[in-house]
Amino acid sequence: MQATLERWSTRRAFILAVTGAAVGLGNIWRFPYITGENGGAAFLVLYVAFVLLLGLPVMMAEILIGRAGRRSPMASLGHLAAQAGASRHWRLLGVFGAVTVFCILSFYSVVSGWSIEFLVAAINGDFVGADPAEIGAGFDAFLADPARMTFNHTLFLLLTMTVVAAGVAKGLEKLNNLLMPLLYLLLVLLAGFAATTSGFGPALAWLFQPELSAITPLVVLHAMGHAFFTLAVGACALMAYGAYMPERQSLPRAAGAVALLDVTVALLAGIAIFSVVFTQGLDPAEGPGLMFVTLPIAFAELPWGALWLSLFFLLLLLATWTSSINLAEPMVATLQGLGLGRGRAAALTGVAVWLVGLLSVLSFSILADWHPVADKTFFDLVTSVPTEVFLPLGGLVIAVFAAWVMASDTVRKALGVGPTGFRLWQGVVRWVSIPLTLVVLVAGLI
Ligand code: PHE
Numbered sequence: 464m465q466a467t468l469e470r471w472s473t474r475r476a477f478i479l480a481v482t483g484a485a486v487g488l489g490n491i492w493r494f495p496y497i498t499g500e501n502g503g504a505a506f507l508v509l510y511v512a513f514v515l516l517l518g519l520p521v522m523m524a525e526i527l528i529g530r531a532g533r534r535s536p537m538a539s540l541g542h543l544a545a546q547a548g549a550s551r552h553w554r555l556l557g558v559f560g561a562v563t564v565f566c567i568l569s570f571y572s573v574v575s576g577w578s579i580e581f582l583v584a585a586i587n588g589d590f591v592g593a594d595p596a597e598i599g600a601g602f603d604a605f606l607a608d609p610a611r612m613t614f615n616h617t618l619f620l621l622l623t624m625t626v627v628a629a630g631v632a633k634g635l636e637k638l639n640n641l642l643m644p645l646l647y648l649l650l651v652l653l654a655g656f657a658a659t660t661s662g663f664g665p666a667l668a669w670l671f672q673p674e675l676s677a678i679t680p681l682v683v684l685h686a687m688g689h690a691f692f693t694l695a696v697g698a699c700a701l702m703a704y705g706a707y708m709p710e711r712q713s714l715p716r717a718a719g720a721v722a723l724l725d726v727t728v729a730l731l732a733g734i735a736i737f738s739v740v741f742t743q744g745l746d747p748a749e750g751p752g753l754m755f756v757t758l759p760i761a762f763a764e765l766p767w768g769a770l771w772l773s774l775f776f777l778l779l780l781l782a783t784w785t786s787s788i789n790l791a792e793p794m795v796a797t798l799q800g801l802g803l804g805r806g807r808a809a810a811l812t813g814v815a816v817w818l819v820g821l822l823s824v825l826s827f828s829i830l831a832d833w834h835p836v837a838d839k840t841f842f843d844l845v846t847s848v849p850t851e852v853f854l855p856l857g858g859l860v861i862a863v864f865a866a867w868v869m870a871s872d873t874v875r876k877a878l879g880v881g882p883t884g885f886r887l888w889q890g891v892v893r894w895v896s897i898p899l900t901l902v903v904l905v906a907g908l909i
């Protein structure tokens with residue numbers, strides 16, 4: 464009995480950790496605005512296809528490497544490479560992953576800071592009776608105020624690094640999982656309310672009736688990057704969790720459950736947000752501010768709107784908090800591997816991320832005219848390049864390592880499947896995921 468309970472709790476702990484990493488800004492903030500910028504349904508079809516053909520199989524590859532190595536990502540990669548008679552340099556994949564999450568966390572913290580600002584405003588009742596134009600203007604004024612933006616960015620990063628330094632992520636994951644159903648319920652409620660508005664029909668058409676002419680190599684690249692981002696795959700961040708995965712848990716089932724949850728949360732958010740867009744005659748391609756201007760409008764029309772809106776931002780913050788902890792972990796682990804204590808490693812990571820995050824903060828004011836590439840601001844670049852290039856590249860190398868370099872027997876055991884399941888997974892990764900990632904990357908970058 465004792466043993467059963469123990470196992471149950473660790474199995475659950477694994478799912479909690481991976482869900483915590485997966486569900487975050489990617490679903491509720493990034494998915495709607497990136498879908499809006501890329502033409503709606505055609506993008507959605509591609510994104511779901513990439514989740515199934517790339518995201519899921521590569522997620523399994525990433526986790527099984529950690530599970531087979533039972534060490535930190537770099538150490539697991541080195542150990543397994545040596546075991547298979549390959550070069551120890553595979554370890555460098557872990558360093559590349561740490562660079563990727565560093566870039567991602569630098570803007571993730573800034574945007575999570577926006578949620579703090581909106582949480583406080585919602586609690587104050589600032590949105591009560593405000594019309595869409597006022598809400599939009601308020602958001603623009605906030606973006607143009609580097610001091611307020613910096614304050615929120617700092618606060619969020621402090622919250623994250625404190626949990627990382629104290630090593631209490633597991634407690635937060637439990638709390639998160641307790642409250643996640645509430646976030647889900649709130650989104651269902653909001654989507655249900657959206658169904659009573661005039662924009663609902665156009666929103667569904669926009670989301671689910673693809674126009675093939677909207678598909679360009681760049682749209683395909685955006686969809687692929689988003690699939691990796693939303694599932695937290697490609698940066699060796701999930702690899703670390705694989706190391707703690709219980710012996711007898713089914714990896715395909717756990718990964719499948721997380722992916723399903725992740726996609727549904729995004730769809731619900733999308734339905735709610737685009738219904739507002741079409742009811743109010745807003746622009747679907749409004750950009751990164753989309754969620755922040757539409758949801759206050761939607762909630763304002765519900766009874767006790769201010770209360771629901773506050774609750775929503777609170778739950779969103781909790782979800783982004785666990786994601787950002789997962790983003791910080793690989794860097795802290797890498798620094799610890801170099802001999803630093805956990806507290807120092809967390810502090811150093813925090814300061815470095817904070818500094819780079821300032822460039823994102825200032826992209827909306829002082830540095831708005833600084834365009835390092837083409838007409839893109841620093842924020843535009845840091846929210847796209849690491850997600851759309853680094854994550855797929857990392858995922859590609861992870862997939863090659865698991866499907867071509869590691870010994871088949873080790874892989875099959877770590878996947879926890881029979882011979883047929885193994886051949887299916889290996890076939891998909893070798894002949895679908897790897898070539899597809901390569902083709903999309905090359906086509907998109909040209
Ligand atoms: N999956 C997270 C989200 O959707 C972001 C993330 C990316 C987390 C990569 C960890 C690693 O918000």
Ligand code: NA
Nearest residue numbers: 485486489693
């Ligand atoms: Na996600």
